[in-house]
Amino acid sequence: MKTFDKLVTWSLLKSPWILHFNSGACNGCDIEIVDALTPKYDVERFGMVLKATPRHADILVVSGPVTRQQAKRLKTIYDQMPDPKFVMAVGACGCSGGVFNGCYGVIPGIDKTLPVSVYIPGCPVRPEAIIDGVVKLIRSVEGKK
Amino acid sequence: MSKITIPLGPQHPALKEPENFMLVLEGEQISGATVNLGYNHRGMEKAAEERTYIQDLYLLERVCGICSHSHTTCYITNVEELAKCETPKRALAIRTLVAELERVHSHLLWLGVAGYEMGFETLFMYTWRDREQVLDCLELISGNRVHYSINTIGGVRRDITAEQKAEVLKRIDYLAERTSYYIKLATEEATVLARTQNVGKLPYDVAIERGAIGPTARASGVARDVRKDEPYLLYSELDFKLITADSCDVFGRLVVRALELVESYKMIRQVLNNLPEGPIAVKVPMRIPAGEAVNRYEAPRGEDIHYLKSNGTDKPERVKVRAPTLANLQSVAYMLEGGWLADVPLVIAAIDPCMSCTDRAVVWDPKKGRKQTYGWEDLRKLAIEQYRRRGVDFTRL
Ligand code: SF4
Numbered sequence: 001m002k003t004f005d006k007l008v009t010w011s012l013l014k015s016p017w018i019l020h021f022n023s024g025a026c027n028g029c030d031i032e033i034v035d036a037l038t039p040k041y042d043v044e045r046f047g048m049v050l051k052a053t054p055r056h057a058d059i060l061v062v063s064g065p066v067t068r069q070q071a072k073r074l075k076t077i078y079d080q081m082p083d084p085k086f087v088m089a090v091g092a093c094g095c096s097g098g099v100f101n102g103c104y105g106v107i108p109g110i111d112k113t114l115p116v117s118v119y120i121p122g123c124p125v126r127p128e129a130i131i132d133g134v135v136k137l138i139r140s141v142e143g144k145k
Numbered sequence: 146m147s148k149i150t151i152p153l154g155p156q157h158p159a160l161k162e163p164e165n166f167m168l169v170l171e172g173e174q175i176s177g178a179t180v181n182l183g184y185n186h187r188g189m190e191k192a193a194e195e196r197t198y199i200q201d202l203y204l205l206e207r208v209c210g211i212c213s214h215s216h217t218t219c220y221i222t223n224v225e226e227l228a229k230c231e232t233p234k235r236a237l238a239i240r241t242l243v244a245e246l247e248r249v250h251s252h253l254l255w256l257g258v259a260g261y262e263m264g265f266e267t268l269f270m271y272t273w274r275d276r277e278q279v280l281d282c283l284e285l286i287s288g289n290r291v292h293y294s295i296n297t298i299g300g301v302r303r304d305i306t307a308e309q310k311a312e313v314l315k316r317i318d319y320l321a322e323r324t325s326y327y328i329k330l331a332t333e334e335a336t337v338l339a340r341t342q343n344v345g346k347l348p349y350d351v352a353i354e355r356g357a358i359g360p361t362a363r364a365s366g367v368a369r370d371v372r373k374d375e376p377y378l379l380y381s382e383l384d385f386k387l388i389t390a391d392s393c394d395v396f397g398r399l400v401v402r403a404l405e406l407v408e409s410y411k412m413i414r415q416v417l418n419n420l421p422e423g424p425i426a427v428k429v430p431m432r433i434p435a436g437e438a439v440n441r442y443e444a445p446r447g448e449d450i451h452y453l454k455s456n457g458t459d460k461p462e463r464v465k466v467r468a469p470t471l472a473n474l475q476s477v478a479y480m481l482e483g484g485w486l487a488d489v490p491l492v493i494a495a496i497d498p499c500m501s502c503t504d505r506a507v508v509w510d511p512k513k514g515r516k517q518t519y520g521w522e523d524l525r526k527l528a529i530e531q532y533r534r535r536g537v538d539f540t541r542l
Binding site: 022023024025026027028029030031032034035038039040065067068069070073093099100102103104105106123124126 | 163183184185186187188189191192195203204207208209210211213254269270273274277290291292
């Protein structure tokens, strides 16, 4: 079993696959996440690939303050992901509700719904900040190994 | 063949945002489609009533991250109308400039997404790389890449220097060159033509009947553009063409947006080369006089309408936003029907949906006792009257 665990961590570090979920964001962060995948910033050089289904993903990248409608869907998607899994909260509204704090339709902050591993602040986050967050996440998993 | 109903969304790889389509399928063909909204509903209009006018500026900017300038400009025009403030001409010019830069960024973004949905990933990577040039321009002018916050009540926050002007013009030249390549690609590439022609048909009559707006309507031959119909900012002084296409399909929408890019470059150059001199903002008191105002704005996706009611305090009594995607969704349902399942993502992407804008609508009951009913005819008359007062006459149409 030990060898298997090692293999899983190794593959996670070499090529973390991500799933992007919009839980009521204003789109600002979403386009910056996609931006990070395109030629100027190119997070694919860290082996990150955007995946279409939660069942293939290692990291759930969530933007938005979590609307009441989306909360249970977000949970379902998280539950469908295989272990080990991580959640990245992107943007001020993902971290704490940001500008939407106090709106009746939101449960401010992703950490009220899911355990979050990395918080990336900014409204919207800059692609450089996303890359920094990814690298920090990879480093922290490496440290635990 | 028996019918089956499949849900598409709220989380689906083809959709960048949460929305849900219920598709009734007969084999591979779609025989019915309904749209479900509300996954993105945050309650911003209510929140806007609890914040001051200046705070609302930053809240309403976050209605949408792609057309943030559209929403703030439309909102601020209302506020300034109520406050009876004379916005300096230079500020209007800077707002126009940012508005057109925003259109360029939004259309390039769309072109990439459409390419991606077609399976043409190279196009996606190309356009998004070029889009960075516009974002750099916006960052140069306003300090931010996405939420520019250039507007402030009474004018704009920042002035444009000669160096900034030169830098923006340089980047626009580069983009104009790239865009001519995209236009060639969109109109000549065999795969693009095969994927887009005769897909997602929206005939002229249906576009009118379902109230399509923006590039979606213009691609069905409907010459509808707020910048021409009811010019705001500096548009009445600018020289630009209203682009339409009559193929009524995804191809038409592609061509309209690509050609609009060229028009936007033209306008950006005109604005920058004729920047009026003067101050960039005037002071406006915190309390806005009581009254009501409605304004329209041509956002990249179509007509955006803002309503504002003030009660004389420093907080608005009611803010109402009608974002363009809401008007276009009925057309999507029509476009999907009779089409093939495989074309669904492309057809949906073709109206450039923006759910974060749209999902604020709530059904609202008028206060009991003070209910006033308007028939369709009354409403029409009311609208005609109001517009005639503003100098726009629709009766001749
Ligand atoms: S953090 Fe700001 S930019 Fe990002 S989704 Fe939230 S409101 Fe939009």
